[in-house]
Amino acid sequence: MAELTIEIDPGEVGLDADRLARIDQHFERYVDDGRLPGWLAVVTRRGKIAHVGMHGQRDVEAGLPVQADTLWRIYSMTKPITSVAAMVLVEEGRLELTDPISRFIPEFGASRVYVKGSGLKPVTVPATEPIRVWHLLTHTSGLTYGFHHAHPVDEVYRRNGYEWGVPPGVDLASACAAWAGFPLVFQPGTEWNYSVSTDVLGRVVEVASGQSLDDFFAERILGPLGMTETTFSAPEDDLERLAALYSPDPETGRIARNDAMGAGALRRPTCLSGGGGLVSSPADYHRFTQMLLRGGELDGQRVLGDRTVAYMAQNHLPGGADLEQIGRPLFAETTMTGMGFGLGFSVVQDAAATKVLSSPGEFAWGGAASTAFWVDPVEDLTAMFFTQLLPSSTHPIRSQLRTLVYQAVVD
Template identity: 65%
Template sequence: MAKLEVDAEPGEVGFDAERLQRVGAHFRRYVDDGKLAGWTIAVARRGRVALLEHHGLADVEAQRPVTDDTLWRIYSMTKPITSVAALMLYERGAFELTDPVSRFIPEFADVRVYAAGSAANPSTVPAVEPVRIWHLLTHTAGLTYGWHHAHAVDEVYRSKGFEFGAPRGMDLEAACATWAGLPLLFQPGSEWNYSVATDVLGRVVEVASGKPFDAFLADEVFAPLGMDDTAFWVGPDDLERLAALYVLNPAGGLLRNAAMGDAATREPTFLSGGGGLVSTAADYHRFTQMLARGGELDGARLLGPHTVAYMTRNHLPGGADLDTFGRPLHAESAFRGVGFGLGVSVVTDAAAGKAVTHDGEFAWGGLASTAFYVDPVAEVTAMFFTQLMPSSAYPIRPQLRSLVNQALVG
């Protein structure tokens, strides 16, 4: 089991100790005011942890506190892990980033693109170019999510049972085949839209590696990094460690979402590379440190440093940001001055984004308000874990970043 503990005094790594205490003080108010059940925060610089704090409850009903080994549904923080897995195969020559997805999932050979009409009767046109691997990595494939509720194609997804996850009993192979038969939102490569693309990428990993997706992650990513607590579900022996999942109560406070939360307690048929993993702060810290160190941690190298540098640069055409190239979505993170790499957001113009950070910072978060970022310029990594849906409920991510950065003095 990975361990996470403070191993540096703040001043040793360039933080003002008193200012760093503002991070926990600020987020403790979220718990004290009933906005969050509980959380874990970890901040490191140059690989050394200067702040590790827990506050509140992992399970309000059971009065169980957040602890070092609390298990969190990381939802879309699964995406960078899946992207790393795919890039590991790219490094081994399994595919080119420009390869058509149909090489691995034949159903993607004849995709069509929404042109007009309702969800019940959409008109479509042929795709002018294939959906390619890099489209999946950058969310420019034209795929979508049913839960966006922003377009007729989103409604088509919901009508097929795809809102959060896949219909009960459907596996990843069948889900990808179904998505390939639905209209794309736009021509591949022409726009950015957050989507099931990373789930499709997980299927590419399966086919290209010849191993089930969960087995590939366990053998090639989690075992080398010592991420022993990261998996697609929580077994009976570890249920007491799993945090409860909450949503905002319109009348105030929190409501437990057992319907979605309990999905993590059953072995899934659908292995979601876009949102299926459960992890601990200690495990995910090891993943962020691997990225911060250019693909290697404690002698285990998953990616070459040039690949990590390539992954964490902006890949949107023409150097565009998400504000100009992306579909407008309700999000807690600003799109202005932020591009997208291969599985992570990338700050391209901090001044445009009106956030005190550095160009080159890369990040992502999850549906239940979890978040991480890596700032290569400041040599800082930060993580926040809680279990509140939706992630746009509060500005946790920008506040975390500004509070950490104001404590940096050296």
Template identity: 60%
Template sequence: MQTDLSVTTDPAEVGLDAGRLQRLDRRLARYVDEGQLPGFLVTVARHGRLVHVGRHGKRDVEAGLPVTVDTRWRIYSMTKPVTSVAAMSLYEEGAFELTDPISRWLPEFADTRVWTAGPAQKPVTVPLLEPIRVWHLLTHTSGLTYGFHHAHPVDGLYRLRGHEWGTPPGADSAEVVRQFAEMPVLFQPGTEWNYGVSTDVLGRLLEVVAGKPLDEVFAERVFGPLGMTETSFGLRPEDDVDSLAQLYGPGVTLLPAPFAQAALRKPTFLAGGAGLVSTAGDYLRFVEMLRRGGSVSDDPDAGRVLGPRTVAHMVRNHLPGGLDLETAGRPLYAETPLRGVGFGLGFSMVLDPVRYGGVSSVGTYSWGGAASTEFYVDPVEDLTVTFYTQLLPSSTLPVRNHLRPLVQQALL
């Protein structure tokens, strides 16, 4: 597995056209030159060989600092797949079953109720027909939500409790999750899909099961085996502050200080759903591990995180009735199509490229972050692509919709 971004293989050796790959950089660079994107870094690898590293623009526009291969990025929800992998490594050891009720470890969820009517200030609720289970957290079918959706009365209740783009000051993982359990879920668990704090709750469950904080769970089960030395919850004291890219909003305008400064230090709430800072080379090790079926190399004793059959199970569609996200999910705005796309244990995947509406292989799985970062793994072409910038929200530009066709067209 090649993850040193300073060394690349001739694309032709693995069936890619170097000239056509430049189309990817030119399209992304236009966003930078037009003042819509501060800067970016993109990687393309095939058969475990890195063939393209494109970068352009600034990691800090005001300071004039360029994007470099060792720039640190807030990866937001690309934290979620890390949490899912850590969870499945515990599952492989028999720590829990996917069908176990989460109230076994988080008893506050024993009395969680389901919204049926009413405003955020006075919701009408009914009891759960069945408990929230571990697999509901992994698949976002728990009924938990996000305050920033602004799509449902329960979203409003989250905001009233201080859960929108953050959590109440000083609240640790145990307290934040206790508050989630006090609020109703949107629907009976397992019946629909809704993107929300499910992975945050999963992170807390891992802390209880493992008996240690989530950052230590990650270090032991993911970062250590993969040699991911530059990924952490916020910057560490020894990290260079200038290596962290600035965070921007639409029009490449600096976001308010609380957004930008949150990643400068380890947060009180170690969220399974967001919060990691990483470099492109470090996260590429994680993505390549997925492509390889759970290991960083052919050596069975080196860096194996999961068994290949576990990874294969994670990237299958687990939505009820085999439906896609558009059919099983709530009508939320998404920067990439929900039609023809399923969801597994921590990843979305293309079920039907025609319905999806873009050039893609069946089974391509992916996830992204709020600051417009993304990765995808194409198991048919044995291909991985990662993309980094710091533009929030991710719906600002259709960058992700460009990535797949611009990479796929370079395959010979």
């Protein structure tokens, strides 16, 4: 079990300890007034953990507190790991960013694009451009999520059982075959829409590597980085460490237990979701963020080349646009204005436009249960936040955390 402990006095790395304490003071109120069950926050600078804060319960009903080794459903914080997996294969020449994904998933060879009509009777035209690997990495593929409730194609996903996850018994290959048969929301490469793209990317990784996604993760990323507690379900021996999942009560706004959604992490899934399937510990995900901050290497284990990581953290949206210009106006795990999107991460383009303290080039993502992380190469800083409140749009946790972290940087 990896340790998660403070490694350096904050003052030695340009952080003010009293100001860091504001993180804990602020988010303690979220627990005390019933908006969050419990949480854990980590701030590092110059490769050293300078702050660890935690408060509340990992399981309110059982009276179990949040601890440093609590396990969390990280949902879409799985996406950066899948994106790194794809780039490992790019570095080896087994994938190219421009490859049509039909090379690996033939069902995508005849994609059609919605132009009008209802979810029951969509009118479509052939795709003018094939979905390529980079479209999956940047969410510009034209795929969608059934839970968006924003477009007739979203309804197609829901009617076929693809709203939050996949129908019972469906594996990743079958899910991809189904998605390939649904219309695209737009022509590939023309817009940005948060979607099952990274799940499809996980299938591309499987076919290109000849390994299941969990085996590839274990061999090429998790094993080398010592991330022994990051899996597609919580180990049976560690279920007591897994935090319970909560959602806001529609009447009171206070937390209400959500075992219907939370149960998915209790057993190995039939469908290995590269878009949202992993359970992890803060110590494990800390190692992943440090690998990214250090340009693909940690403790002598190199997962990616440093140029590759820097390339992933550039804005890859067409024309250098930000998400506000090119993105569909719907839910994502990021704000849109001033924010670009790289190969698996949101990327700060214009810090002033985001209206939140941040650095140009900072890259990040979050998960549906209000978890979040970011890596800031300019300030040599990372931050992580873990809780279990679904959906992540319930409270402005991420913008508040950014402000609270950056106001503590004083060198």
